[in-house]
Amino acid sequence: MIHVSNLTRRFGRKLAVNNISFDVQRGEVVGFLGPNGAGKTTTMRILACYLPATCGDVRVVGRDVFRDSVEVRRRIGYLPENVPLYHEMRVAEYLVFRASLKGLRGSHRRRRIDWALANCSLTEVRDRIIGNLSKGYRQRVGIADALVHDPDLLILDEPTLGLDPNQIRLIRGLIRKLARRHTILLSSHILSEVEMVCDRVLIMNKGAIAGQGTPEELSGILRGHTCVALEVRAAPDAVHPALSSVPGVLRVTAEPLTGEWTRAVCECEKGREVRASLFHAVVAAGWPMRELHEQRQSLEDVFVQVTGGAP
């Protein structure tokens, strides 16, 4: 759906995007992650045919974004950062204008607008003036505009920027619903959001791609081994040797908690499943257990580590 190879974009002397390459397959939901100024918006603007690339090959829906720009634009839906809208127009009026620009006419246009309004929960504000709507509604008007012509690919630049938690949840639900029918590329710096909705994550930093993969893969890349944490009712001195002897466990740290409980964290060999063995070891020792889980590194840790922020 998207093919980018060796894309570079300069603004004067400043290098905004530095020789990046990536692909997005049909049906994928890909998250673009990175600190502010990493080059996410620039890359998305190039994909949406708003800015030209300085060099590199960019193909969207199988067409070159420079040579076949109008056709590419016909087949993508783009939500720019901060959602610029005509504030003096009414919601339905605005969508009629946008749908007409995108080549929709007559009853087909009416059906698509009704569909977009219903799916973005905008039906009750269709006759309101956009300038008087809350930010959450405006954001959804922008998404409705991006969707109205049923594009193959949706490019959403920070779709939840500046929204309250309820509105974020609503937009996230909408994106999940859309993911069934569309290929989606979205950018965000809210990590939990990307983790929740995206199949795959591209981390950008200083104009380059610093890491890519599924959220699980990214956690795996950074860590040489997996960690299992458990809590049992026994003395730390007894827990340490019992767990260390389990095959596959490399190192154990045990620390006492209140009420005779001990929390042990076992570093295990990468890719080896030791949770069942740990369980049997605890049962064999006759200790009550209240927790056993594999610690997954969150995307936030990956993000901080890859982009070189403060730990």
Place this chain on the structure above:
Amino acid sequence: MRNAGVLWRREMAALFLSPAAYVIAAIFLLAAGGSLLLGVSQNSGRAIPPQALLFEPLCAWLTVLTATVTMRLFADEKKSGTIETLMTAPVTDTEVVVGKYAGALTFVLLCCAPVVACLYLLDFMSPGIRGLDTGAVAGGCVFVFLFSAMSVAVGEVISLTTRNQIVAAITTLFTLWILLLGGWLLAALPLGLAGIGSDLSLAAHIEAFERGVVDTRAVVLCASITAFSLFACVRLLETRRWN
């Protein structure tokens, strides 16, 4: 060009939905109508055709009208960021330029129509004076059309170069006055350019048009400035895609 029609409707809607356009139109109508009234009352008793009292002040006020109507065409879209949504829709640069141009020009011409109609109102209300010369009024209307077409094109290209509407309006106003009077200045200077100067002065051509003479020199001048401005507009919009 199908999208140019869509953009034309959107431009018209933007003008008719904003209170600013009504204020501008009302002030323009008051100013142009007032100028006619003043001219008529000061020249009462003299044998001057009423259209000679209308088209010169009308063109002067038109510079203000077009500067204020065209200032927002692109400057506003750039400032509010809507240019990004507009240019990522499947429209060509030419469609955007033509659509916006047509919208602004329609509004300007709609504002001029009632002012010209004042002549007929004057004719209707004063049966004592000699009837209107339709040919002469038509000549004046042709000039108003040519001048509006040129002013809107000039205003559009200037609006495209800035994101500040005030800068766009003042630059447009200044440019239009240079186009109106620049020829006179050229002719007045001792450079031996009196001939070229009077050809280039649009203000000098108004007189011929309001007598019913459609002077091809003025037609060519206005048409070529209009065409050049629109062409420059499309190319300037295209520079966005350059590096």
